[in-house]
Amino acid sequence: MGARLTPDICVIGAGSAGLSVAAAAAAFGVDVVLVEKGLMGGDCLNYGCVPSKALLAAAKSAAGEKRSKKFGVSIGSQSIDFSAANDHVRSVIAAIEPHDSQERFEGLGVTVLRQAAEFSSPELLQAGDTEIAARRFVIATGSSAFVPPIPGLDQVSYLTNESLFELRETPSHLIIIGGGPIGLEMAQAHRRLGADVTVVEAQKALGKDDQELAAIVLDRLRGEGIEILEGTQVKEVSGSSGAITVQAAGAKGEAVTLSGSHLLVATGRAPNVQGLGLDKAGVSFDAKGIKVDKGLRTSNRKIYAIGDVAGGLQFTHVAGYQAGLVIRSILFRLPVKMDNSIVPWVTYTSPELGHVGLDEQEARRRYGAKVKVLSADYAGNDRAQAEGETTGRLKLIAGPGGRLLGADVAGAQAGEIINLLSLALSKKMAMKDLVGFIAPYPTLGELVRRAAISYYADVPKKSWLRSVISLLRKFG
Numbered sequence: 001m002g003a004r005l006t007p008d009i010c011v012i013g014a015g016s017a018g019l020s021v022a023a024a025a026a027a028f029g030v031d032v033v034l035v036e037k038g039l040m041g042g043d044c045l046n047y048g049c050v051p052s053k054a055l056l057a058a059a060k061s062a063a064g065e066k067r068s069k070k071f072g073v074s075i076g077s078q079s080i081d082f083s084a085a086n087d088h089v090r091s092v093i094a095a096i097e098p099h100d101s102q103e104r105f106e107g108l109g110v111t112v113l114r115q116a117a118e119f120s121s122p123e124l125l126q127a128g129d130t131e132i133a134a135r136r137f138v139i140a141t142g143s144s145a146f147v148p149p150i151p152g153l154d155q156v157s158y159l160t161n162e163s164l165f166e167l168r169e170t171p172s173h174l175i176i177i178g179g180g181p182i183g184l185e186m187a188q189a190h191r192r193l194g195a196d197v198t199v200v201e202a203q204k205a206l207g208k209d210d211q212e213l214a215a216i217v218l219d220r221l222r223g224e225g226i227e228i229l230e231g232t233q234v235k236e237v238s239g240s241s242g243a244i245t246v247q248a249a250g251a252k253g254e255a256v257t258l259s260g261s262h263l264l265v266a267t268g269r270a271p272n273v274q275g276l277g278l279d280k281a282g283v284s285f286d287a288k289g290i291k292v293d294k295g296l297r298t299s300n301r302k303i304y305a306i307g308d309v310a311g312g313l314q315f316t317h318v319a320g321y322q323a324g325l326v327i328r329s330i331l332f333r334l335p336v337k338m339d340n341s342i343v344p345w346v347t348y349t350s351p352e353l354g355h356v357g358l359d360e361q362e363a364r365r366r367y368g369a370k371v372k373v374l375s376a377d378y379a380g381n382d383r384a385q386a387e388g389e390t391t392g393r394l395k396l397i398a399g400p401g402g403r404l405l406g407a408d409v410a411g412a413q414a415g416e417i418i419n420l421l422s423l424a425l426s427k428k429m430a431m432k433d434l435v436g437f438i439a440p441y442p443t444l445g446e447l448v449r450r451a452a453i454s455y456y457a458d459v460p461k462k463s464w465l466r467s468v469i470s471l472l473r474k475f476g
């Protein structure tokens, strides 16, 4: 007979979402049980954000050596050791791991069970031979790579984000199915580390972003030698490890045959709902994930779902944001409401591509002619010139009264610029706020002021204002 635990909160999944809930609840002295069947830290630490950004950093370094000639610096012949780049990835994970570890959470007072969790009823969860009857449950079981039903795919050995970072040698030709953020970040990382790379995208690459700015990123990627086939449908995959063939239909219906050494599937995510006993718990879900209301409660009021498993926007910062909301709801019984309109995202290619708020189309649908799109090019920014990073553009979407509705940036450090604009958007700032502060010179952040100031471009031409100036002049 196993133990029976009756904590205040039971969290299922120790990824970005679950760890944030467990740490915050423990900080308030609340009794928490955390159940994790795999690695502590989940996708972000082990198979997602951390390894992908570490590999991109190695790749950026390789590209930087090539670029340095422009600055009059020659570093001699370049050699790339893919396994050393992979060691860098491992060392970054190892450096962050203690923060997410079982030991740290036990030290915070959390009971950690390394088991697969499954509901046996609307009130009870089974984890190994431990039964848990919590006041509230939080499901944070994340997502896994969605593998589309392409004929032959189940017969070849393909990579996903879970196996990609185990490669120790540069793939000679990496074919990637899917031109979203995973596909394109990994395309650039591997290209810069010496691989030939082809991306096959059924629709538009970076299709969730502003298309004018996405084109800036896609041009650079193509310029670096990455083949990106858009509007191309994969029909069949065959071959064996090291010699993979992809048959596809191109944008005009023409037959396309690709041969590569490795295949990465990056076609979106599927929620981790299997084996959780959701039917027994009375929790509704569909192919996108567990259905939640704006307060992140499932169809069983005792149970919340957050992070990737709840569908919606799938980012680590969203998982953290949602964790904060459920903590307020569970501990303080405050009404909470998920607000997707303030969620930023960034694709960490070079140049980076960032977004927050409404896109131009949605802004025009809501506010019509009151919308103004203001832009500033990196080429007009002194710091960008000094750094040789002149490719890029920032766009601000201003609504009625000059209120900031959204922003998109393609260019160096776009993620840092979007950071600032996310704050401005969540604080409901307007163009007057974005020009009413002093930006240090020379910084890329000055692009924000430059675009915002163009909102007032017509002001000096206003005749009443000119009359006021000439009147005032008469007073000496």
Ligand SMILES: Cc1cc2nc3c(=O)[nH]c(=O)nc-3n(C[C@H](O)[C@H](O)[C@H](O)COP(=O)(O)OP(=O)(O)OC[C@H]3O[C@@H](n4cnc5c(N)ncnc54)[C@H](O)[C@@H]3O)c2cc1C
Binding pocket: 012, 013, 014, 015, 016, 017, 018, 035, 036, 037, 038, 039, 040, 041, 042, 043, 044, 045, 047, 048, 049, 050, 052, 053, 115, 116, 117, 118, 140, 141, 142, 143, 161, 182, 272, 275, 276, 306, 307, 308, 309, 314, 315, 316, 317, 318, 319, 348
């Ligand atoms: C390659 C890649 C790059 C990414 N880059 C970024 C980025 O740069 N920025 C960003 O914001 N986001 C990025 N993401 C997305 C980000 O990783 C996810 O949004 C985030 O990890 C979701 O956190 P989560 O806690 O919901 O899920 P996860 O991190 O997946 O954690 C869920 C945990 O639940 C466990 N679990 C599942 N089922 C059970 C069960 N029945 N019992 C017990 N435990 C269970 C799993 O083992 C896992 O540890 C990236 C994703 C990928 C794949």
Ligand SMILES: NC(=O)c1ccc[n+]([C@@H]2O[C@H](COP(=O)([O-])OP(=O)(O)OC[C@H]3O[C@@H](n4cnc5c(N)ncnc54)[C@H](O)[C@@H]3O)[C@@H](O)[C@H]2O)c1
Binding pocket: 148, 150, 177, 178, 179, 180, 181, 182, 183, 185, 200, 201, 202, 203, 204, 205, 206, 207, 232, 233, 234, 266, 267, 268, 269, 313, 314, 315, 345, 346, 347, 348
């Ligand atoms: N920098 C970041 O923040 C970052 C980086 C990587 C991943 N992520 C998160 O992970 C999620 C998953 O990333 P992703 O790139 O796998 O998903 P995605 O859904 O964003 O992109 C998948 C792409 O694959 C295409 N596709 C789907 N089926 C296809 C098929 N059969 N053939 C060809 N193309 C096909 C889609 O049209 C789409 O463009 C992202 O939505 C994001 O939330 C974030």
